[in-house]
Amino acid sequence: MPELPEVETVRRGLQPFMEGATILAVEQRRPNLRFPFPDRFAERLTGRRIEALERRAKYLILHLDDGLGVISHLGMSGSYRIEQGEAAQAPGNFTHERSKNALHDHVVLRLGGKDGQTSSIIYNDPRRFGFMLFAEPGQLNTHPLLKGLGTEPTGNRLDGALLARLFHNKAAPLKAALLDQRLIAGLGNIYVCEALWRAELSPLRPARSITGPDGASTENTERLATLIRSVIADAIAAGGSSLKDYRQADGELGYFQHSFSVYDREGAPCPRTGCNGTVSRIVQSGRSTFYCPVCQH
Template identity: 60%
Template sequence: MPELPEVETVKRGLAPTMEGALLTKVDQNRPDLRFPFPDDFVERLTGRSVTALSRRSKYLLADIDSGDVLIMHLGMSGSFRIENAIDKSTPGEFAHERNKDPKHDHVVFHLSLPNDGSARIIYNDPRRFGFMDLVPRTDLSAHPYFRELGLEPLGNALSGEVLARLFAGRKSPLKAALLNQKLIAGLGNIYVCESLWRSGLSPKRLASTLVTKSGKPTKKADLLAQNVRLTLEDAILAGGSSLRDHTQADGTLGYFQHSFAVYDREGAPCRTPNCTGTVRRVVQSNRSTFYCPICQR
């Protein structure tokens, strides 16, 4: 499933076309994806303008001038592509070809652009694990998708002090605490593994060990907060990880996966300078964890 950097990459790819555009027509080609569409999905969008595009955790949010928010989740294989009158191709060299079979084009947004141009944004999803919904902006924070989400890990909101507050007294492994969406929203398996490696922290270590007896963050807590942000930022700059079906909105793939230090590198030498360790894979909460048992403590 796409993680935060992949969703942020898609958001940045869609925003120049989608923000400020008028939705002249919406094609809804099936009654449901992972969940049913709202009964009045097409009617509530047609003739409306997109005022802003944002992201919360792994959700894309399009604010509509009616006061509604279009919630979009990519699921396992969902992707968007942009087609306009000039270019209907999907540029880029593909490590993994994105699905373009029109039978999986489940939603098509027809846009009139502020510069008098036009475009189509097409949502394709072979596995149909993604979904879309419409919710009034005033109700968004209380919606079941969002009401229990933790803080966003990008920006200055995440710090060692915040981790100390979140992890105090927790007996769960550090990796499980970082994946807990009620604590920190949007972190997934890949970037947690990478962040822990950068910080020299074992995924098996108890989360509470990053908190002193007085409730203050340890130096490792400060380092982890910094590395979570840096790892996500590096992945976003690289365009996401391009694992399996993920592509940027313009069709190009990101290449951060070529920089993975531990994820999916079982048996490979650790990339920490002067470390003699070998990347090991273990299963935690039914997920693969990759780490170096020598330099991650």
């Protein structure tokens, strides 16, 4: 269930195991996910040291000691889990009571940490919309999947003035504009719905209608920018709090159980104090939008 906050939560969970670790072995169990694995995938990873694990938008990027970049995207259903100890010693041994979920374990990385501990990092992805690709040394910034990405909604670069510039002359509905990764990178269906609800803005409204003439900042762009940042920050903070038990009994990386104001709450009363509206579900660009038609204008 990965939007930016979930991917950041995964990154924080993997980082202590990955950074500084050496890749001892790689098991690639099928030829492709959404895309074919790169040629010599396992071979080029084996023996390398992982220098850093970075997140950009919804992508995870491993930086290896020979300059190779590994770009990992979780798609709709991808997840990583960490196994330590005996269970991790036998990748491929899933014949006994290992759940049928193991059917979708597509990649296993055996790591030797700087502390001498070994671990297995397992990528699972039932729908296989995720992928792993290489960026050759020095090519990360020009990689086709990364070069067009817009501004991160973390930090302070996303403000009302930037949003106004991005949306100036955009006829597309706010919902579609906020999902456009070339404008803001990392927002997905859930947090777009939640941010628009917080900002009391209708997802149907043309993006350009909240900017001033000539793309000037307005109260609306200021408020929306602020609330996008806060919803993402809140979600990351909540995901982070679930990190303490990232390794559950089954070894699954647990996602924070979000409680949403509108997402997936069709028919529920609008939670805004003083609003007597009901959460609606409509379809925009083929995807569900949840919003309150009473207080979002």
